Amino acid sequence: MRKNGNSHSGRVFSDRRWILPFFASLLVLITLLLSAVFGLFSSPNGGDPLPFDVIPFTRSEDSSGYFVESDLNRSFDTTGFSKMESPRLAYLISGTKGDSQRMMRVLQAVYHPRNQYILHLDLEAPPRERLDLTLSVKADQTFREVENVRVMAQSNLVTYKGPTMIACTLQAIAILLKESSEWDWFINLSASDYPLVTQDDLLHVFSNLSRNLNFIEHTQIAGWKLNQRGKSIIIDPGLYLSKKADIAWTTQRRSLPTSFKLFTGSAWVMLTRSFLEYCIWGWDNLPRTILMYYTNFISSPEGYFHTVVCNTEEFRNTAISHDLHYIAWDTPPKQHPLSLSMKDFDKMVKSGAPFARKFAKEDPVLDKIDKELLGRKNRFAPGAWCIGSSDGEADPCSLRGNDSVFRSGPGAERLQVLLQQLLSEDFRSKQCPSKR
Secondary structure, eight states: OHHHHHHHHHHHHHOGGGHHHHHHHHHHHHHHHHHHHHOTTSOOTTSOOOOOOOOOOOOOOOGGGGGOHHHHHTTOOOSSOOOSSOOOEEEEEEEOTTOHHHHHHHHHHTOOTTSEEEEEEOTTSOHHHHHHHHHHHHHOHHHHHHOOEEEOSSOOOOOTTSTHHHHHHHHHHHHHHHHOOOOSEEEEEETTOEESSOHHHHHHHHTTSOTTOEEOOEEEOOHHHHHHHHHEEEEOGGGTOSSOOOOEEEEEEOOOOSSSOOEEEOSOOEEEHHHHHHHHHOSSSHHHHHHHHHTTSTTGGGTHHHHHHHTOTTTGGGEESOOSEEOOOOSSOOSSOOOBOGGGHHHHHHHOOSEEOOBOTTOHHHHHHIIIIIOOSSSSOOOTTBOSOOSTTOOGGGSBOOTTOOOOOHHHHHHHHHHHHHTSHHHHTTSSOOOO
16 A cells, blocks of 8 residues: 555656646736736726827836935935936826816926826716827827826725725826836926926926935824824725715724824825836835825825834935925814915915915916916927027917026016025924934
8 A cells, every 4th residue: 555655756857748737827917917017097886988089198218226225315415505416396186076177287387398297087087088198198189299197097096085086196106117217306296286397497497406305295194183082093985985075083082103203294295206106116115004004094185295204214315294285274274275266376486385276167267377387378388499480479388498498487487586585494404303
């Protein structure tokens, strides 16, 4: 019996016919896993599949270097100005039902051929509106030629004060990192935002700025706010429902985290590529640990990036506590900012901020901003890259020139004054406190 058993065992392990099917199955499994990881544009469950033809970006370089700490560490010197070529910006412009035309207006006001743009109209908007937005982008000759504007084919349900906004933002960032290697800062705007300076002004000023500075208004949560916000648990219906609903509160409470401090601030940011690479592809688990914590945190868009940057040694000194927006609040401030109008125009200009929010649909002050601050008469706020004729009603941006040449104006001077204040030692000394 022992001999027969050994003989049978030998036949099983000497029979190599199982090898080919095994490796074929393994190859199929790996293919499916890779498809799941990189399938960024598939429609979500319960969503309406749309026939979006997405405008492609240029493919990025090999991403194998993203995990090398030494390469990232070399970019953390914030003491000097960058000597590289002129910067490029990446924008996420988001909106909801009824916002498609406002999003196009914001896009045209901040457009520049050097930049990258992603538009996200959330799942609350009807399929027809999302399709119209895509067709509007496809119909623009400049967008077709430059290929730097993309409408996200996957529409996410975004709940106010919930983590779905962070999920949508991280998805847009992942797409930008995957598809384009040529941008330095990421800026998120909504349909109710509007620029106060031209892109030539903005790019000119940031050409002389370190590429390692993150503009993110932040403050550490302490006292009664720490217990109220840190221990509460919320559920975002947008994570599992197909229709928008307000967040739900649970009766359970949780302990405060001990491995990181909690920070809060503005949801509107201007973040560096190196910091966002760390958030997406970081070599340690801190960004993912904090992301899981903020899944059940009230107003997580006002805390996730803030908590990551202030708890990471490599980036703590890069945080500048300003969101680069002019925002008007009640006294005492409430949850929502005041809508800006003509009476706020002078204050907006004097602030030096490159952006402002929030604006009502088609408010007359937007036309005043176009005329007096942006010089916008046609599709785009003109810059040095617009070399066509401007006679009559002709669009000078219909003919493109060198996009690395900027024609700065008064907006650049105002922004430069603001940045000098933000980069002063007195202001920066109040940034992320030292790690305990």
